[in-house]
Amino acid sequence: MRILAVDDDEMILDLLAASLGAAGFADLAIAASAREALDLIAAADRPFDCFLLDIQMPEMDGIELCRAIRRLPAYRSAPVVMITAMSQRSFIDRAFAAGATDYVTKPFDPMELGTRVGLAARLVEGQRALAEKSDAVTSLQLQLERERFVDLNEPISIQDVDSVIDLQALENYVLQLSRGGLFATSIFAFKIVGVETIYSVSSPIDFRYLLTDVAEACSTALAQHEHFIAYAGNGVYVCVVHGRGALDLEVIEGTANLVVEEMALTNSRGKPMAVKVRAGSPVRVGLVRAGRGAVDALRVAIANAEQDGPRGDGGKWGESWGQFRLA
Amino acid sequence: MTAATWADEAAQSGDGPARLAVRLAELRLRFLDTIELRLAELGAWCDLLGSPEADAIDRRAGLDGIRYGAHKTLGLAATLGYESLGAAAGRVELALDGHLRGGPEAPALPDLLTLTELMLDEMARALTEAGR
Known part of the structure; x- marks a missing residue:
């Protein structure tokens, strides 16, 4: 001293x-x-x-x-x-x-x-x-x-949720899929409805927890399928789902929302957070060439979810071949 | 050797109490040297204060001089083994502060001088006992 x-x-x-x-x-x-x-x-x-x-x-x-x-x-x-x-x-x-x-x-x-x-x-x-x-x-x-800070558009890494990987990892994953693998693959994305508003009223930590919980709900909704999910930023989760049959996105979306509802999400002050997700139009990549084409399909799926507009005729999801080809 | 060096050496030696005793003995000798000088100074201030020719400036200088001497004596005397001298110095300082503050119960100058003389007696006794 x-x-x-x-x-x-x-x-x-x-x-x-x-x-x-x-x-x-x-x-x-x-x-x-x-x-x-x-x-x-x-x-x-x-x-x-x-x-x-x-x-x-x-x-x-x-x-x-x-x-x-x-x-x-x-x-x-x-x-x-x-x-x-x-x-x-x-x-x-x-x-x-x-x-x-x-x-x-x-x-x-x-x-x-x-x-x-x-x-x-x-x-x-x-x-x-x-x-x-x-x-x-x-x-x-x-x-x-610093670690918890989340930019709305940032494709942050979500930890400890089954089948949820980083966007870069998902791109790498689809890049290495063979044409055969791609044939039975669908790609679509969920988007959190009104994510901008939720983001604006949430603390970084609350928002990160929310993203993790929604990822969990999406993964649960796709539990019947082989899948990978990545958070792409802006409240969008892009999903790569394997299976020969067409995806029933209405059921998947409903299941995801049901899981979210059951989670009874609240912020860190205990205030309830009203969260819903919406599935964007799917992209079937069976006929595209492997490699960069599959990565482009991811981007189309993300863009579809981002549109957040009215669904196809009769409220059903239509596959976005046209958009994909434009991409 | 500076005070800071003392502290350092004493702490480093790990023999604090023994070194403290040695230091206190050295300080006691220095204190007696100081007391010897102070005794003469304070005696002079007392003479000035008792003089009918002293004016207000002289009196104030005398009171300040006595207070300074008593204060310095009080700070060290008891610690170095001169408890009665320390007590006498404390009484002088206390009375002098009261005198300077004034008021109906303030010690009068003669009382103050008596207390100062008692302090000087204690100084003289300490010096005598030390063989000076």
């Missing part, structure tokens, strides 16, 4: 040094006046941890010095032990009003002084530990917020 002792009496400073040294406090700086103390504080390459201040000194007294120290941001909570031959209450009150944390009256027992400074040292250690914990918590919070 780095201590600065201030007293205009050289013998008192010597006595303080002897007492503190005996108590194991080796890192001591001394000043013979308040001005000298403030100069030392200003020039210190690392801050002092504790101050011992004589009250009665010429020019600026110890109480004024204490007040000046307290005005320095680095020393707002550093222990300041006043050392005074004056036991009158007014001095003590003034010292505490100026920010002192303890006082010792002269004459003092050298061993007792060591004990009092030891108490201050524990205070310093406690504050340091608290500051370290606080710094760690702040750092974690920042990291959490």
Whole structure:
């Protein structure tokens, strides 16, 4: 613990040094006046941890010095032990009003002084530990917020949901599918209805949780099929589903919404979040060439979901060959 | 050797109490040196204050001088083994503060001088006991 002792009496400073040294406090700086103390504080390459201040000194007294120290941001909570031959209450009150944390009256027992400074040292250690914990918590919070921050259009990674992979991974996946594999593959996308509004009223963490929950619902709705899902940003989940039969998107969409409803989603303040998903028109990729064509099909499916307009005739989903070919 | 170096050496030695005792003995000798000088100074201030020729400025200088001497003595005397001197110095400082504040219960100057003389007696006794 780095201590600065201030007293205009050289013998008192010597006595303080002897007492503190005996108590194991080796890192001591001394000043013979308040001005000298403030100069030392200003020039210190690392801050002092504790101050011992004589009250009665010429020019600026110890109480004024204490007040000046307290005005320095680095020393707002550093222990300041006043050392005074004056036991009158007014001095003590003034010292505490100026920010002192303890006082010792002269004459003092050298061993007792060591004990009092030891108490201050524990205070310093406690504050340091608290500051370290606080710094760690702040750092974690920042990291959490940084990691949790979601841009609406960002195709974020959703963890721990079966069959849900990153968009880049899904593109890589469809890229490697052979023409045969593509033949029995459908691609479509879900979109969260009114995602812009939900995003605007949700905290980043709430929005991320929401995206994860909806991904879970989509995956559940597709449980009867071999599938992969990726979040593509803007509330859109693109799904690659294998199977020779046509997808009943009405059932799938209904199931997804039922699962979402059963989740009874709320934000972190416990407020219910009304969420619905809508399935966009599917893209059958059976006849396209493998490779980039399959990746393009993903983009068409995403665009279909983004349109969010009225469905095909009779409210049914129509396959988007035309759009796909344009893409 | 500076005070800071003392603290460092005492802490590093790991023999704090023994080194403290040595330091206190050294400080006691220095204190007696100081007391020797202070005794003469304070005696002079008392003479000035008791003089019928002293004016207000002289009196104020005398009171400040006595207060300073008593204050410095009080700070160290008891810690270095001179409890009765420390107590006497404390009584002087307290009475002097009261005298300077004024008011109906403020100690009068003669009382103040009596207390100061008692402090000087204690100083003289400490010096005598130390063989000076």
